[in-house]
Amino acid sequence: MLEETTLQDLAPGLERCFFFDAVEESYEITGITGQVPAWLRGFYYVNSPARFEREGRRYRNWLDGDGMVSSLHFSEAGVRYTSRFVQTRKLQEEEAAGAFLFRAFGTAFPGDRLRRNLLLEPPNNLAAFRLGDILLALCEVALPIELDPVTLETRGEFDFHGKLNEVSPFAAHAKFDPSNGNMVNFGVSFSPQQPVLNIYEFDRCGNQLRRSRYPVELPHANHDFGITSRHCVFLLSPFLLDFDRFLHDGVSVMDALCWEPERGSRIFVAPRDPKAETPFAVPAGSSGHCLHWINSYEEGRLLTLDIIESEAPVYGEYQVLPDMYTTVSPSRPVRYRIDLDARKLVERLPLDYDRTPDFCSVDMNLVSRPYNDFWSLGISASGIRGRKFTDQLAHGSWQGGGVSDLYQAPRGEYLCGDPAYAGNPKDRGEGVVIVEHLKPLADEASFLLFDALDVKRGPIARLPLRHRRHPGVHASFCPQ
Numbered sequence: 001m002l003e004e005t006t007l008q009d010l011a012p013g014l015e016r017c018f019f020f021d022a023v024e025e026s027y028e029i030t031g032i033t034g035q036v037p038a039w040l041r042g043f044y045y046v047n048s049p050a051r052f053e054r055e056g057r058r059y060r061n062w063l064d065g066d067g068m069v070s071s072l073h074f075s076e077a078g079v080r081y082t083s084r085f086v087q088t089r090k091l092q093e094e095e096a097a098g099a100f101l102f103r104a105f106g107t108a109f110p111g112d113r114l115r116r117n118l119l120l121e122p123p124n125n126l127a128a129f130r131l132g133d134i135l136l137a138l139c140e141v142a143l144p145i146e147l148d149p150v151t152l153e154t155r156g157e158f159d160f161h162g163k164l165n166e167v168s169p170f171a172a173h174a175k176f177d178p179s180n181g182n183m184v185n186f187g188v189s190f191s192p193q194q195p196v197l198n199i200y201e202f203d204r205c206g207n208q209l210r211r212s213r214y215p216v217e218l219p220h221a222n223h224d225f226g227i228t229s230r231h232c233v234f235l236l237s238p239f240l241l242d243f244d245r246f247l248h249d250g251v252s253v254m255d256a257l258c259w260e261p262e263r264g265s266r267i268f269v270a271p272r273d274p275k276a277e278t279p280f281a282v283p284a285g286s287s288g289h290c291l292h293w294i295n296s297y298e299e300g301r302l303l304t305l306d307i308i309e310s311e312a313p314v315y316g317e318y319q320v321l322p323d324m325y326t327t328v329s330p331s332r333p334v335r336y337r338i339d340l341d342a343r344k345l346v347e348r349l350p351l352d353y354d355r356t357p358d359f360c361s362v363d364m365n366l367v368s369r370p371y372n373d374f375w376s377l378g379i380s381a382s383g384i385r386g387r388k389f390t391d392q393l394a395h396g397s398w399q400g401g402g403v404s405d406l407y408q409a410p411r412g413e414y415l416c417g418d419p420a421y422a423g424n425p426k427d428r429g430e431g432v433v434i435v436e437h438l439k440p441l442a443d444e445a446s447f448l449l450f451d452a453l454d455v456k457r458g459p460i461a462r463l464p465l466r467h468r469r470h471p472g473v474h475a476s477f478c479p480q
């Protein structure tokens, strides 16, 4: 009880961000202030967990909510906002029943159901990416859902032309190779006997080009990864899923996860072409947890991987809603370098920005390539016990040695979703980042545009919405 009474509220209004009915809408945004760059054309997409309550039952964890994809279409006519729930099997059956039926990531209840008694029924609530002409809504569990890229209407589960099935593991953080549009992704098959890491590569039409399977020693709850021109790279932290407990004891995924830092982390490097070479692993020399990647690339025989590393996993900080990030530990961007010939770690370089960056992005044209700039959200009150939320936009530079360009939102205002980078196609030195902005005490939501290389200047444009929004998670930008 002491905890309850001493919990500081460092995030005023956060309780108004989760338990309300999300709006499905499509309209031209009016009342834009500032300047939307004339060259900005294309689609911004963001996926948000957006339903947390039914019939008096509330979800506990941010990752439990049903997915809603929203878009901003930047065209000559203006900016159009559209949002639609992802019509998953879970959502449809629960709508019909008027109640939650399925176990969620952080919420289990008596009689809750699983897909084939094996997996969570996916809420497809974490990410939205274009693959060629289609839009995919992804989550951690299984197949993505295909959406119409303009109307966001659901077309159905996308099984990559029959190559995957409804229990194929498929992560939310697919990567796209800018040289050919290929989509590379992974999924961990959990089993009490032998967890297996699956790596997939598809062309821009969704045809499977390769699939490789690697047994892994421990059941890592791995969320993200990196690609280079020739490799897939994983930082396997000792954050482990007790699959037996999830399956047989009826607990949530959250309650079946164990953090065992004494085991240390390993970096696993696998070739994208499984015939090219054998995979290998090296100790990371750190016991931190990696949730999200920034980017990775190789030059000659030197592989660089840039991640966000935290002292402990953050998933537990996504609950109990609406009290988020209550005890979250500092985290920071860290660069690792591996000599591919010697198969050795040769450098570990942490940056000094430690405000718990939780979402990050780079120019999608530079994924898997040498780059300098990245963007992330951060929490100004990181390190202070009490509920809080992301309220900083940080622009990091590896050559600059850290984060010297930072925007701090006013108290009671929050920034959400990956800061999605959109570059001027005619001037590679110019770009914007697009960030969701919530001001819950005023019931206001908007999207903000920042000059990507000068975020400290504050937003260059504000795109106000007509209604509230739930905080977004992962975002992407697809140029026209």
Ligand SMILES: [Fe+2]
Residues within 6 Å of the ligand: 126, 172, 173, 223, 224, 292, 474
């Ligand atoms: Fe993520």
